[in-house]
Amino acid sequence: MKPLYDDLWISTPEFPVEDAVNDLMMHGFMLRHPRGNLLIGRVENPLDHEVLADAGGVIRHYLTHWHESAPGAAIIQQRFNSALYCHNRSLGPISRFVEPDDTFSQQETHFGDFHLLPTPGHTPGSCSFLYHSPLGLTYLFVGDTITRSHERWISVLVPDSNPAELKKSLEFFRTLRPDVVLMSTTRGHLSWKKVTLQSWLAAIDEAEQQPLDLRQQPLF
Template sequence: MKQLYEDLWVSTPELPAAQGEPELMMHGFLLRHLRGNLLISRVESLSDHQAIEDLGGVIRHYLTHWHEAGPGAQLLQSRFNSALYCHNRALGPISPWVEADDTFSQAEVHCGSFHVVPTPGHTPGSTSYLYASPHGKTYLFVGDTIMLTSEGWVTVLVPESNEADLKKSIEFYRALRPDVVLMGTTAGQLAWQEVTMRQWLSLLDEAENSPLDLRQRLLE
């Protein structure tokens, strides 16, 4: 785990097993919250699991979408007795890997200040998380809804994506004012990006107009 801010860490980049996507890297994040550490996205590395233990463990694990479920999620749940949260439309797809402790289907506030915001489109159960850190920055965890690649910002389309829902989610993002955007997957890039309001709106325009369409490739 690498520390990004006083209360936030990023996992060791994970290279997925999918052939033909050598640049793709997946990331997870540990957020130190007053009520206990929260984990967002996917963390498979056993060395990162040990780092999480050294940082005090984790009380809750939040998935941004079902692609983040894997053996590591079950190991984390067992090791730390942490509660797993996901959108209710991700419940079936994650079941081969891990059992959810609770689900949600609409915007909620957890632990008093951690905002759960469904943002469907990339998958039906895609969810973002917004947190205003007491240390001064507002973090937005976007999962795979938008991604930074070597060619710029993109939205990500997979076989279960819905382009109309994704457009609505991008429009919703325009009302938010994050200081840091944190991505579950990137293509040869860092997993986080600090933004001004102007940069945020500009990158959303770029992502919306630059879909990365993986649908045919993943069906082959």
């Protein structure tokens, strides 16, 4: 793991697709919250787990959707006695790898400043997390509800996607004012992007206009 900001770290990239030109990567994030370290997304690399230990462990682990579930989530849960959270519509597929400690079905706020936002569509249980850092930036963790493919902003349709729900979630994103957007899976691009209001609204426009339909293909 390495720091992006003083209170936000990114995991070692994971390359889930074995091919000759593999530029599909996955990342997770550690938020150094005043109440304890929060983990967002998929963090499988054992060396990253050692960094988590050196940083004081993890008190809670949040998944944005079931594609982030993997054996490492169970290892983290057991090693750090951290509570794992997901949307209740993700519970079934996530439970194949690890048993969440709690679920949510509507907007919630944890610790008074970490906002859980259901944003279904990419998958039924997709969600996002919003945090106003005391250091001055607003972080938005979007999972794969909106992401980057090289220089394009896209939305992604997979077999369990719901295009109507995804459209509503993208419209909801228009009401948010992030400074940094953090994504779970990208192609040919790092998994975070600093945005202005103008560039964020333009990103949503682009993602709406050019969805990547993979409902009959492998992811990305």
